[in-house]
Amino acid sequence: MAENRKLHIALFPWLAFGHMIPYLEFAKLMAQKGHRISFLCTPRNINRLPKLPPNLINFVSLPLPHVEGLPAEDAEATVDVPYDKIQYLKKAYDGLQESVTLFLQSSNPDWILYDFAPYWVAPIASRMGIKTSFFSVYTAPALGFMGPPSVLKGESSVNYEIRTKPEDYTVPPKWIDFPTTVAFRYFEIKRIFDSMSPNDSGVSDVCRTGAGIESCDVVAIRGCIDFEPEWFRLLRDLYNKPVLPIGQLPPAGDQNDHNRDDETxxxxxxxxxxxxxxxxxxxxxxxxxxxxxxxxxxxxxxxxxxxxxxxxxxxxxxxxxxxxxxxxxxxxxxxxxxxxxxxxxxxxxxxxxxxxxxxxxxxxxxxxxxxxxxxxxxxxxxxxxxxxxxxxxxxxxxxxxxxxxxxxxxxxxxxxxxxxxxxxxxxxxxxxxxxxxxxxxxxxxFADRDRQDRYLDNFLDYLKSHKTSELSTEQRRK
The missing domain is CATH 3.40.50.2000 (Glycogen Phosphorylase B;)
Structure with a gap:
């Protein structure tokens, strides 16, 4: 049956190892289920990622355009640059739009899973009939606290107030309809408050997130309904679209295996x-x-x-x-x-x-x-x-x-x-x-492999049942 065929899934993480590593772990798990996986990233970062068995994943190398403001030509991840220069890394990352477009045109994946930063992916993919998923390495509580796409994009609403100063983030927002202590402390939000405003990349982090969520077909989140059920329910209400947990992505392998095949x-x-x-x-x-x-x-x-x-x-x-x-x-x-x-x-x-x-x-x-x-x-x-x-x-x-x-x-x-x-x-x-x-x-x-595997299977079943039809796949090849 067509529903049981293997998928071609592309993943496109933000250039921080706290994002690339979970994306890679997720890619590996899906590849081990027999699906064809393309992992889009920059050359130096691909070389720095953990080594995988040969031919498990197709790494697609996208050279990062150089932009004025980046301290070095080989600065390809947040770890390579001072905090105040990360905005220029985002600007260079936005310069990958043409490369991503060419990949999608030539490879025709069934789905592309993308991070908060490339808010421009879904409109490009959708024009080609490719399904899209916003895949968040941030937890459901973190996304729930930040609010619906309209708030993230700074759009005023009769239902939701726009937060304009750090103090606004030190209390749970009104859209959270259950008791919780989840909020930033003043010093925490003060350190990252610049992410709420446009920077030299031209788009704020929160606006990127809001646009990425708004334009995708489904939201996938690292997490478990068993651990945070009220937060997943809230997100479905806020986003008005499917929100799927994909498990906690604990690293694979036996902790007693002290000599991996690829270990130097x-x-x-x-x-x-x-x-x-x-x-x-x-x-x-x-x-x-x-x-x-x-x-x-x-x-x-x-x-x-x-x-x-x-x-x-x-x-x-x-x-x-x-x-x-x-x-x-x-x-x-x-x-x-x-x-x-x-x-x-x-x-x-x-x-x-x-x-x-x-x-x-x-x-x-x-x-x-x-x-x-x-x-x-x-x-x-x-x-x-x-x-x-x-x-x-x-x-x-x-x-x-x-x-x-x-x-x-x-x-x-x-x-x-x-x-x-x-x-x-x-x-x-x-x-x-x-x-x-x-x-x-x-x-x-967090550690139960069978539990995590069920989350993965449920997510893949959703992708299979909602993939682009064979007819539209043929149409977009023309």
Whole structure:
């Protein structure tokens, strides 16, 4: 039957590793179901993505146009540029419209799944009869808090008020019709408030999101109805179109598989060095500390974290990029030798989290890291830094799955004492039992492979049943 044939699905993520990696994980899962997958990305980023088995996915290399304002010609991801230059990366990304159009014309995919940034994809694809899905790596609560497309696009409405100042984002909006604490804290929204306004790319982030949602055929969201049912119901009401959960996308593979086929000798030796240190510590005693690839900690923040780790008296493994390790307090590494490690290069996060000596994860609340932590039932100590991380933290706090380090509401500053006390609370104190127990209780929603597989199958069944007809496919080939 035609309904059972395999699909050709294209994916087009935004150029941030927090987006590209979940997109790649989703692409891999769909390819393993036998579907033909095209992954559209830029050359340098394709080379930096995790290696996959040969011929599983077709990587479509789209050279990024150079635009004035980008600091280097090889700047192809947000990690390559300062925060204030990301607007120019978006401008260069918008320059891929012609390349994407040519790909769609020549390849005729059944569906294209796209991110928040390329708001222009759906109109192009629709003219060719290609079905479109806005695929959000942001959670349902994050999207629900931001509101319907009209609000995101800044259009006034009798039903919804337009938010114009940071304070407007520190309370739940009126369209959320159930009790919740989900909102930004003042310092969180202040740090990203520029994303609410047009920048040198010509279009604000929220407007891109609104236009992308408005023009697609279906919205796909990383998440589970089991975990956040009220938020998915809200989004269907706000968007007035299908909103489908695709699961939490936990990384595939056995945590005990320490020698992948594609693992380099250097990676193997790196892990063995780490494992040797972790093996020396008792089960459930180590704090893993990592704050993602996007946010850049300031000197004061690095200092307070370092001194807080020192004061906590807990063993810790801190992954800190080399440039930031250079601003550690003088003598810190000597003082914590044996009890703590500051690792200054790439680290295999999944393997570290899987090690039995690790009990907690001191994290920025990026959802990929949250999913990985919960897979291994690791307690969460939260320090949200940018983007949607504050909203993620509220959800985890609300469900008693994570505890946030106390901070100044206006500027987000925190003290070493707050860091130490938060770590000890979640890691060892009786008062923190609720957080340790909750992550164990909820981990099934994130780690259960059968559950995640059902979400994927349901999504693919939807794509099959709503794909472009054979007739229109032939028509658009002419």
């Amino acid at each position: 000798e250097t990676e193997t030796m790196t892990w063995l060095t780490m494992k040797s240190w972790l093996d020396k510590h008792e089960k459930g005693t180590v704090v893993y500390v990592a704050f993602g690839t996007e946010a850049k900690l300031g000197r004061e923040e690095v200092t307070e974290i370092a001194v807080g780790l020192e004061k906590s008296q807990l063993p810790f493994f801190w992954v800190l990029r080399l440039t930031q390790a250079a601003i550690l307090p003088e003598g810190f590494e000597e003082r914590i030798e044996g009890r703590g490690v500051v690792w200054k290069t790439w680290a295999p996060q999944l393997k570290i989290l899987a090690h039995e000596s690790v009990r907690g994860h001191f994290t920025h609340s990026g959802w990929s890291s949250v999913v990985e932590s919960l897979r291994f039932k690791r307690a969460l100590i939260l320090l949200p830094l940018i983007a949607d991380q504050g909203i993620n933290a509220r959800i985890l706090e609300e469900k008693k799955m994570g505890y946030s380090v106390p901070r100044d509401e206006r500027d987000g500053s925190f003290t070493s004492n707050a860091v130490a006390e938060s770590l000890r609370l979640v890691m060892v104190e009786d008062e923190g039992n609720i957080y340790r127990h909750k992550v164990k209780e909820m981990s099934g929603l």
